[in-house]
Amino acid sequence: MSAPDRPMALPSHLPDAEWRRKPGLSLLAEALGAAAGEARFVGGAVRDALLGIAAKDVDIATIHSPREVIERVTRAGFKPVPTGIDHGTITAVLHGWPVEVTTLRRDVSTDGRRATVAFGTDWREDAARRDFTMNALYADPTSGAITDWFGGLEDLAAGRVRFIGDPAQRIAEDHLRILRYFRFVARFGALDPASADHAACVAHAPSLMALSRERIADEMLRLLALPDPVPVLRAMVEDEVLAAVLPEINATGADALASLVTREKAAGIPPDALRRLAALLPDDAPVARQVAARLRLSNKARRRLTVATTGPADEEKGGPVALAYRIGTEGARDRILLGRALTMDALTDLPVEGALPVLPLSGGDLIAMGLPAGPVVARTLQRLEREWTEAGFPPPDQTRSLALRLVEESLREAQKS
Template sequence: MPDVLPDADWRGRKDLDRLCEVLGAQEGEARFVGGAVRDGLLGLPVKDVDIATLHRPENVVERIKAAGFKAVPTGIAHGTVTAVLNGWPVEITTLRRDVSTDGRRATVAFGTDWVEDAARRDFTMNALFADPQTGTLFDYFDGRADLAARRVRFIGDPLARIAEDHLRILRYFRFTARFGALDRSSPDYAACVQSATSLMALSRERIADELLRLLGLPDPCEVIAAMVEDDVLKPVLPEVNDLGVAVLATLIRAEHQQGIAPDALRRLAALLPLDSGLAEQIGARLRLSNKARQRLRKAITLVDATSPEALTYRIGPESAVDQLLLGRAFSPMLAPKIATWPVPKFPLSGGDLIAMGLVAGPEVAKTLQALEQSWVEAGFPPEGQARAMAAQMIKGWLK
């Protein structure tokens, strides 16, 4: 693991040096922290840049504005201000210490002690600071060694850190799936298992966000399997069992083989039994959007269709791809084709049927529905052929 933060493209982003300068980086008053440092050390792309500073948030706002940048008080009560540089955000947070915690939120006080600020963070790999100018690293809890060993380790006593914020249980598994090697014998893992029931105290929105972020990683299957086997997921998703994990593993292989990007909602569907009513219950429990609930329900509801195209016409390309990759309809090999298939529009309306001689009334809707079904089964023929089918059907009705 390097002794200094390697140079990388993200460090040369326009105006980042200027922002660090106005925050007093040259005097040691501002440092890069968290994910940018961690991912920078691993040579991974850095998307979000966070800066920790000695300055209080009100002063941070003044400095940002004085430099000509936009300042957004995204979490000013907790010391966080966002500077917008050429359209991309940089989060700046005043050094803090926890005054009190209740497992869901913390009351903080601002401080000037870098070690104290690092000590309140969750994992050693997330408590690394770096000087913006020289790249010099500040590692107070052996985060670099843990990063090199692919070890996700809580700072201090794992049980105490989880008691401060129960969401750290799910974060532990997400970071393990992304950066670490699963070690079910570690005290950190044991603490997560022991504290799993505390997840019930969290808002369902926070649980859903963290769970979907975990499921969206390239291959979280080993971690999810451990969570199911050791009942970590049971307090929030008791419906998930070993069969769901096996379906998830098959789905991940299919996604990889067909060159389709991971999708967290599709993977959540893989974990669930085939029960559309259950999908609605879980969607409501996790406070998912109506659109997400509908997609979840479609993914775990078997549909009778004569072809992949007919399935796509009925439930839409996204949901059809879900069903194909989940092995619930036709072949996963058809997923790339269906993902880009232009869904045709039924070329006729009730008015067209009336113009052909059908009397306005309930029979119009009935005939239109039957005609559309025939049109789908015939392979979506062009308008002229669809009209011929309609004329023949109406002729039968009028006899």
């Protein structure tokens, strides 16, 4: 939802939303004392309900201590899981789906990576420690009344992502807020390079080096998974926000990302964060491996990023099925969408993952045709597979004829040596 699509004002009460009707939620709110003002919905679910979009997570803030929350959740018949008990968070599992319940907090100390907190009962103090005004909206589970101390409703209606209080101070508390700011702008707001919030993120961008690479990777991939992150990524490149942690991403990469987003939309293919990260990188496997290692990506993600940034030397031979056979259907789709192999028309001819052709002969078959056991078998089998692929995967009888010819050639070459 872009800023121009928003209403001029948002309601002062929480509208109906699918998540509000989930089983067990009303009972949990009652158990936490919502009717007495002791528990309120907060954060993303409130924000998204106001915008009329689906929420992924539901959070409840409460004045009760973590121990008291565990006791109340248990008495209500739900399972409490101490997922973040040191920071006051208990996950209540309601009929198989989770709700995070967090005790009101205030920061005791912060170092840009983590915070030491103390529990309290002051709602405004809890709101003041949150990052953006649109994330500090609370809703009464019983009446739906919205509590907004920092102008979050007005900012949300305007598509304005604004830090609570001094932006520099909020960034100093948690450096990840720099990347969160740009992700929230890409998802909810309008880019405003002249704002104090944007300027603070640019000025403090070198502090991203203090963060774990896993946290950086998570935020970057979440940003890239949004419908159109291109304007924000361009601004981040121009202002060198990523220079300290991802210097490989430059204006050329931003242009490639823009082209990829256009192709994805034209093909009706949903956004994919890893593919988009590959677009930001040069078509160079060593660089991709370095970035993947630096971001601590999973082995599967590293392999995919490497394949997307370097194709086989003969990737244009044999068409889309041959390309998929060499690097997998996912890899072939990535390279086609990235404009690094074949043309967009080839997407329609890609085989379903797991339905690739299978070479009907093995090394044992070549030996049965007269080839002596040894390294020559592997070399001949590789030649057979390559020519079989380039020929369009002929049927077994034609493949056998092709194999016989290659065996004869290998035997003649062995006699000459």
